[in-house]
Amino acid sequence: MSPKELYARPYTGGAEAQEEMRRTLIPELLREFPDSVRELETPFDIAQLEVQPEALRAVAVRLKERGFNVLMDVGGVDYLPRTPRFEVVYHFVAIPGLWRLRLRVPVEESAPEVPTLCDLWPSAEHAEREVWDLFGIRFTDHPNLTRILLPDNWVGHPLRKDYPLQGERAKHMGPFSVRNRYHAPKRPGDPPGTCGLPRADLGGGD
Amino acid sequence: MSRIVQSGQYQLNVDDLKIAGSGDRMTLSIGPHHPSTHGVLRVILEIEGERIIKATPEVGFLHTGIEKNAEHLTWTQAITVLDRMDYLAPLSNNLGYVLAVEKLLGIEPPPRGRTIRILLTELQRIASHAIWLGTTALDIGSQSVLMYAFHIRELILDLFEEASGARMNPSYFRVGGLAEDVPEGFEEKVRAFLDEMPKRLKEIRTILDKNPIWLDRLKGVGVIDADRALALGVTGPNLRASGVPYDVRKAYPYAGYDEYEFDVPVGENGDSYDRYLVRVLEMMESHRICRQALERLEPGPVNVDDRKIVLPPKEELRHSMEALIHHFKLVSYGFDVPAGEVYQALESPRGEIGFYVVSNGKNKPWRVRVRGPAFYHVFALPAMMEGALLADMVAVIASADPVFGEVDR
Numbered sequence: 001m002s003p004k005e006l007y008a009r010p011y012t013g014g015a016e017a018q019e020e021m022r023r024t025l026i027p028e029l030l031r032e033f034p035d036s037v038r039e040l041e042t043p044f045d046i047a048q049l050e051v052q053p054e055a056l057r058a059v060a061v062r063l064k065e066r067g068f069n070v071l072m073d074v075g076g077v078d079y080l081p082r083t084p085r086f087e088v089v090y091h092f093v094a095i096p097g098l099w100r101l102r103l104r105v106p107v108e109e110s111a112p113e114v115p116t117l118c119d120l121w122p123s124a125e126h127a128e129r130e131v132w133d134l135f136g137i138r139f140t141d142h143p144n145l146t147r148i149l150l151p152d153n154w155v156g157h158p159l160r161k162d163y164p165l166q167g168e169r170a171k172h173m174g175p176f177s178v179r180n181r182y183h184a185p186k187r188p189g190d191p192p193g194t195c196g197l198p199r200a201d202l203g204g205g206d
Numbered sequence: 207m208s209r210i211v212q213s214g215q216y217q218l219n220v221d222d223l224k225i226a227g228s229g230d231r232m233t234l235s236i237g238p239h240h241p242s243t244h245g246v247l248r249v250i251l252e253i254e255g256e257r258i259i260k261a262t263p264e265v266g267f268l269h270t271g272i273e274k275n276a277e278h279l280t281w282t283q284a285i286t287v288l289d290r291m292d293y294l295a296p297l298s299n300n301l302g303y304v305l306a307v308e309k310l311l312g313i314e315p316p317p318r319g320r321t322i323r324i325l326l327t328e329l330q331r332i333a334s335h336a337i338w339l340g341t342t343a344l345d346i347g348s349q350s351v352l353m354y355a356f357h358i359r360e361l362i363l364d365l366f367e368e369a370s371g372a373r374m375n376p377s378y379f380r381v382g383g384l385a386e387d388v389p390e391g392f393e394e395k396v397r398a399f400l401d402e403m404p405k406r407l408k409e410i411r412t413i414l415d416k417n418p419i420w421l422d423r424l425k426g427v428g429v430i431d432a433d434r435a436l437a438l439g440v441t442g443p444n445l446r447a448s449g450v451p452y453d454v455r456k457a458y459p460y461a462g463y464d465e466y467e468f469d470v471p472v473g474e475n476g477d478s479y480d481r482y483l484v485r486v487l488e489m490m491e492s493h494r495i496c497r498q499a500l501e502r503l504e505p506g507p508v509n510v511d512d513r514k515i516v517l518p519p520k521e522e523l524r525h526s527m528e529a530l531i532h533h534f535k536l537v538s539y540g541f542d543v544p545a546g547e548v549y550q551a552l553e554s555p556r557g558e559i560g561f562y563v564v565s566n567g568k569n570k571p572w573r574v575r576v577r578g579p580a581f582y583h584v585f586a587l588p589a590m591m592e593g594a595l596l597a598d599m600v601a602v603i604a605s606a607d608p609v610f611g612e613v614d615r
Contacts, residue, residue: 008451010470014458044309044548045458069436072551075575077564089562089575091549095436095450098457102549123439126585134273149266149614158274165278 015045017098022047025066025099033059040104046091048102056105057115064120068092068101071121074128076135080161085109086137090117107137116142134159230254234596238267242345242600245610247584249599256595261588265581268614276574280540281307284571286377291576292612293374294337297330297366298554300379303574305460306550306563307381310543311515319383319508320462325396325499326369326378327461328492332403333362334555335485335492339410342482342604346423354410361399368392381541382516383509393500400496407489414482424479428590428602431476438589439582442557443484444606448476454553461552466495478605485607515541540569556580556607578612 026047029037036055040048051059072091079085086107093100105114116139118125128139129148136157139145147154156163237248246267252260272291276284288303289296301323308314315323340355363373369388370376378385414420430440432448445452453470455463471487473480509516517536518529545567551560557579564573583606590602 008449008470008472010451010453010456010472012456042547044546046549048547069433070439072439072441072558073560073562073575073577075562075577077573077575079572091560091562091577095452100458121439122437123582123585126581127439130581147266149269151266158271163274165274 011096011098014098014100018045018047018100021099021101025101029059029062032062046100046102048104051103051105053105053107053114056103056117059103060117060120063092063101067094067097068099070095071117071123071127074117074124074131076131076137076159078135078159078161083108086112086135088114088131088137112137113140114138115140118142133157136160231259236599238264243603244341244608245613247603247608247610247613249587249603251596251599253596256597258591258594258596258599261591261599263584263587265584265610265613268610270611270615272615273574273576276571278570280569281381281543281571282536282540284574285380286375288574288576289375289377290611291578291615292554292556292559292580292609294609295330295334295555296375297327297378298552298559299576300377301327301461302550302552302554302559302561303563304379304381305552306548306561307543307571309548309550310546310563310565311381312544313382313510313512313515315383315510316507317502318387318504318506319510321499321502322369322384322388322508323379323461324463324466325496325503326366326376328495328499329362329365329396329399331492331555332489332496333359335489336362338485338555338604338607339482342601342607343410343414343420345600345604346420348413348417348420351410351413354406354413358403358406361402365392365395365399368395380509380516382512383507387508393503396496396500400493400500403493404490407486411486421479423598423601424477424482424605426475426477426479427594427598428478428481428605429476430586430590434589435476435586438586440557440586441579441582442553442555443488444481444557444583444586446470447473447480447484449474454551454558458551460550466498468492468495478601481605481607542567542569543571551577554579556583556609556612559612576612576615578615580608580610580612584608584613 026039029049030039033055036052037059038050040050042048070093072093075089077087077089079087084106086109088105088107090103091100092103107114114137116124116128118128126148128142129145131137132139132145133147133149134157146152231252231254234251234253235248236251237243238246243249248264250262250264251258272287275287279287285300285303288299292299336355336358340352343351366376367373369392370378370385430448432450435445435448436450441452449472451470451472456470468491471484471491473484513532518532522529523533543565545565547562547564549560549562551558558577559579560577562575563571566572587603587606590606591599594602
C-alpha cells in the first residue's frame with residue numbers, strides 16, 4: 001500500500017538537441033521541399049521554417065515520422081499591412097528527443113484557409129478552433145470548426161488588427177447609450193443571445 | 207410522435223436530440239456554475255446508468271480578451287494583464303513574459319534579481335499546489351484538508367505581500383529585473399516559512415496518504431497513458447504522472463534553473479492518485495530549490511544597469527535631470543523592443559506555459575500568444591473520463607487542475 005515514489009531521470013539537454021536538429025533535420029526538409037519550405041533566420045534557440053499552406057500536410061507527415069509526437073501550440077498572428085496578412089504558427093516538440101521546431105504558415109487574407117492537422121495530433125483540434133474563433137482562419141477538413149471562446153453568434157474575429165479593442169459597437173456612430181464601451185445595452189424585445197452584436201437597425205453586422 | 211418544444215426564439219424537435227444506441231443513455235449538462243468544475247467549465251456528458259460514455263468540455267465562459275488587451279498596452283503595462291491569466295500562479299506568467307521580452311532585448315538581470323525570481327516562482331508553485339491539494343480534497347469530501355492547505359498558501363501570500371505589496375496578482379517581475387528589491391528581513395521570513403512548511407505538508411499527508419476514502423476515490427480513476435497524453439498536448443505534473451519525465455526546467459533550463467539541484471518526481475500509472483503524489487513531491491522539490499536560492503542570495507543590484515529600460519531610483523529624481531527625463535519617458539512611452547519573434551517555454555505549476563511574443567520594433571507588443579497548459583488539459587479530460595463513473599468526474603477534473611483564467615484568457 002505504500003506509495004511508490006519514483007524519481008526518474010528527467011530529459012535534459014534541450015540546447016544540444018536543438019543544434020543536432022539544425023544540422024540534420026532542417027537540411028533534409030529543405031532538400032525534400034525546395035519550393036515550399038524556407039528557413040527563417042533567428043538568433044533565438046528554436047529553429048523556424050516558413051511553409052506554404054499547400055505543403056503543410058506533407059511536411060507535417062514527415063515531422064511526425066521523425067518523432068515530433070507533441071504539437072505544443074497552434075497560434076495565429078495578424079501582420080496587418082503586410083501580404084500575406086496572416087500567419088499560423090505551429091510549435092512542435094519531439095519527446096524524448098527534445099527537438100523543437102516552429103513552422104510559420106503564411107495565409108492570404110482573400111482565402112484564409114490552412115489544412116487541419118488534428119488527425120495527426122489530436123491536440124490541434126481545439127487549438128485550431130481557437131485560431132478560427134479569434135482570427136477567422138479556416139482549417140480545411142476540421143471535424144468541428146466552431147467558435148470556442150466566444151459565443152456562437154458572435155460577429156467578427158477579435159484578434160484581427162482591424163477589430164477595435166472595445167468591440168464592433170465602438171465603431172457605430174449613434175447615441176451614447178448605443179456606443180456603450182463595455183456592454184451592449186439590453187432592450188425589451190431583443191432576441192436572446194445577442195450580446196455584443198450590433199443591432200440590425202444600426203446597420204451593423206455582416 | 208414528434209413533440210415540438212418552444213422556448214423563446216428556438217424551436218427544438220425533441221426527436222432530433224435523441225441519441226442512437228440503447229435506450230438507457232441520457233445527456234447531462236454539468237456546469238458552467240458547478241463548484242467542482244473549479245471555475246466555469248461546462249461538461250456535456252452522455253451517460254448510460256452511472257457510466258460516462260462521452261464527455262464534451264465547453265469553455266470560454268471566462269474569456270476576457272487578455273491577448274487583445276496586451277497588444278494595446280506598453281511592454282511594461284502588459285505584465286499586469288498577463289499576470290491575471292493563471293490567477294493561482296501569477297508569478298509564473300510574469301516570469302515567462304518577462305523572459306521572452308528580455309530575450310528580444312538581449313538582456314539578463316544580475317544574479318540577485320535572478321535568484322529572487324526563482325525563489326518567488328518556486329514559492330508560487332508551492333502555493334498553487336497547496337490550493338490544488340485543498341480543493342481536490344474538498345471535492346473528494348475531506349473539508350479539513352482545505353483549511354490546512356489554505357494555511358500554507360496564506361503564509362506564502364503574506365510573503366508576496368511583503369515583497370510586492372499585493373497578494374494575489376503581484377506583477378512583481380519587470381523587464382530587466384524586479385519592481386524593487388525585497389524589503390529588509392524578507393529572507394528571515396522566508397526561512398521561517400520554509401521551516402514551517404514541511405510540517406504542515408506532513409500533517410496533510412498524514413490525513414490523506416492512508417485514508418481509504420482518498421485511495422478509493424483516486425486510485426485507478428482517470429487513467430491516461432503516456433502516448434495519449436503526449437498526443438493531447440498534456441504537460442506538467444499530469445504528464446509526469448503518466449511516466450514521462452519531461453520538465454521544462456530540466457529540458458530547456460531558463461532563468462538559471464540549471465544551477466539548482468532538484469529532482470523530478472514521476473508517476474507510473476497516470477491515474478489521479480499519481481497526479482496527487484507527483485504534486486505533493488514537487489512541493490518538497492520546490493522547497494529544496496527555495497533553500498538553495500536563499501543560500502545564494504547575496505546583496506547587490508536586482509535590475510540591469512540600463513536606464514532606457516529600468517526606472518531610475520526614486521531619490522535620484524530630486525537632483526538628476528537625466529533621471530527625471532528617463533523616468534518621464536519610461537512611464538509615458540515605455541521602451542522599444544527590437545523586432546522579432548520569440549517563444550519562451552517555462553514550467554508553470556500546471557505544465558508548459560509558452561509565450562510566443564512578436565515585436566515590430568515599437569513600444570507595444572504586436573502579439574502575445576500564450577500557450578496555456580490548462581487549455582490542453584481541459585480537452586484531455588474526455589480521454590481521462592470515458593468509462594468512469596459519474597461520481598468520478600469530480601475527482602478527474604480536480605486532479606487535472608485546470609485554471610479557467612488561463613484556459614479562456
